[in-house]
Amino acid sequence: MTVAVSAGAGREAPAAPRHRSLRSRKKREAALAYLFILPALLIFSVFVFYPFLRNFKLALYENPPYPNLPSHYVGLHQAATVLSSSAFLQSLLSTILFVLMVVPTGLFLGLALAVAAHRKLQGIAIYRVIFSSTVVSSVAVAALVFGTLMNPVVGLLPWLGINPTPSILQNPTWALPAVALMTVWQFLGLSFIIMSAGLQSVPDDLLEAARIDGASAWTRFWRITVPMLSPTLFFGVVVGTIYAFQSFGQIDILIGPSNAAGVHANVLIYYIYESLQIDNNAGQAAVLSIVLFVITLSLTLVQMRYLERRVTYAR
Amino acid sequence: MAEVTFDAVTKRYGDVTAVDRLEMAIPDGELLVLLGPSGCGKTTALRMVAGLEELSEGDITIGNRVVNDVDPKERDVAMVFQSYALYPHLTVAKNVEFPLRQRGMDKAEREKRVLEVARTLGLDDLLDRKPAQLSGGQRQRVALARAIVRDPQVFLMDEPLSNLDATLRVQTRADIVALQHRLGTTTIYVTHDQVEAMTMGNRIAVMDRGVLQQVAPPQDLYDRPANTFVAAFLGSPGMNLLDGELDGTSVRVAGGSIELAEAVPGRDVGASPVTVGVRPEHLRLDAAGTVAATVRLVEMLGAETHVICRLEDGAQLVVRQEAVVERPALGANVRVAVESQSVHVFGADGTRLEGSTR
């Protein structure tokens, strides 16, 4: 067990000065890691974290009614005023109504389509492409197409005898449901894709076993598929809710800033936009942004808990 | 080509010592097998040579150069992983060529080397396939090819055969030995399989719980195990180990005594507690035997039969006999004869008492 280090003039002598200590190797690795993370972190700092945090400051300052005058500190007074205003409550109510109209309908129809397409038939691939197709339709496209369908002058609605006054999109009763209908259509593709993926994860042998046990298609669906699908349904609810919360373009195109509040279609995100762009009221917009964040945060936290479970499975 | 030495090499993970002051020199061109149960530190030792684990203490040298702080890529070692670690998105040819691309070798030369190595290992027809299209044995050969294509100073192999089926393992075992012999590259081969170790190694290093137990050529290890761990680990079934009391040239055990060919130096006066070891093939059922036992189980393996007996204190004794010899009945009281030339005596701490055999 002698160690032959001593015999110096060895074959590898020139390599000796190239020693790099482990510590420096670790340092190099950490430096590389920071270098890799830096670009994303920089973007996040400037365009996510800073503006997010600045809301809390802006919310404390009131903007003067005319631009270019200095805003002044009012503390929580502004927040209290905004949050207790009828405009805000109307906006919140519209948002909730909108979500309730879009999400259950969108998910149910998506599930129905997914179940219909979940069998081996010739040409089923074509149906699948069609069912998922609305996922690529942009909000502007969807809004213009549905704007046509709901246009009081274009022949379709008068022909069907649906012609309220004021016309659908100018009508406080119908404007929000009309926008919701369009949003359901646009959401259907995503909903179908999510539900299909969920259905594929329901093991066939479970369904086959139930079939051998004599369960009808109806029983199999409600007793096996739906329970097995519950994580997917849950995911769909979260995604759909966030989707509905972010509906902006359809209101901007179908209804527009001058009308949104009047026809009760002034959902939260649109209210933020109006406060900022039309009223030049950054303070009010900041308060509303914080409300939007709190709502999204609670939704995301619920989702995270679900995600966490999933991630522990994966690793 | 290079000698590899371990000098007081220690590896700790927090409170756990994975490798404890390992001292060993592997001369140039040797195939050394690191053998031991899982968790004994053999793979950690191998990975320290590769540079994939840092040393907590000590030095590792490759060809007279201390490599403790040398980047893995500058150590000039090649490793064959248990999982083969083939790149799934690259063809066999690209996989084998992969290590050469970092060495500033021109394309023509690289292709020539790849082809040569592929021919050596019978992979020439598979060069355009992806790993997923290969059988286990073929993948194993690609992994070998990727190691030898670089012509490194040292090969490191981490249980390279454990994912193969039994027949293929026997064949590949011989192939690797032949290849290593031809290339003459120093090789450290890690396995938990004693048959692999016995058939492949020039020498075997047995490890247990981070501590090197013994380094020796296979037959020496079998004939003169340094301690009870090595004695029990090698051989199938392993050596019978009985507690007893040494007195002169005989050891008293439960149910009789075992005679030694000669006295153990330094232990020839007075009685002392020892562990006595006898391999199953050195025992025989014989009415004139010196140890009384009861037959518990008879295992027939075709060419041979294992008779598993129990002594009166409950200790187990396995007797290996030819299949043609008459089988005893279960529960029969028998006597066991011991070849006194082949008795190993270990002290109370488990280490071999020198001079106890031959």
Next chain:
Amino acid sequence: MHADATALAPTSRHSAATEAASRRDRRHRRIRKVISYLLLSVGAVVILFPIYIAIVNSLLAPSQIAHQPPPFFPTHPMWSTYPTAWNEGHLGLYLRNSAIMTAIIVVGQVVTAILAAYAFAFLSFPFRKTLFIVFLSTLMIPFEVTLITNLDTVTRLGWYNTFQGLTVPFLATGFGTFLLRQSFLQIPKDLSEAATLDGYGHWRFMTRVAVPLARPAVAAVAVFSFLASWNNYLWPLVVTGDNNNVRTVQIGLKLLANTEVQNINVTLAGTIIAIVPLVILLLVFQKQLVRGLTAGAVK
């Protein structure tokens, strides 16, 4: 299956009865199949109906648009609406702008996400866990919440009405980083160790092994990011103002609708033109699209 098997064995005593039963079974199955197709087709028609009506109306002469009963087929298609929309709506320019913006964002997001995900998956460094949580936390802050200050920042940087303004705020993605990290973690550790011994540094291991192996995830991130940025409406609306040279097609469509109120046919022609690139995307990248969109839903 059972029915077919018995039908093949007509020599049995009950052959007549079983044959009748099997015929009935086969008829049932055919009826069920027809019902399936019927349901599927109803779904397809409902989904495609709005687009179909849009196409029909895009080809109508202005006088026909308000016609009763409404035309469900363009008997005298007026193709000129399409060149009109293209020219008057500057759609060529807007499509180009959308393409430029989207390309920058997709490439930027993929690159920054690969780099960060690689660091989180393969490198060890102080505060790795904390920083990863920081990345994940961006998922909880909707873009709209940052709108006020981002508009401010972009204006102050002189990026109002520029591609920088359109794209830079989106050049990183928490979701994409998360997705790619998960995918990188699936790569066996042996592969990176083998590459280390073969002399490959991190950069080369990333470009030659990790990224090629994570290609499905990279594609999913790219498609997801394409869809999000191509269809983005709010940010381009507030940040492009009156500059035609950076206005994206989404905002262009809105303007087309506003300026040509009477000419619904032209507006819809523009809309159909704007759909085309995305339909192509859907047909070509359907698999990646589905994977990207369901990445959070199913393992």
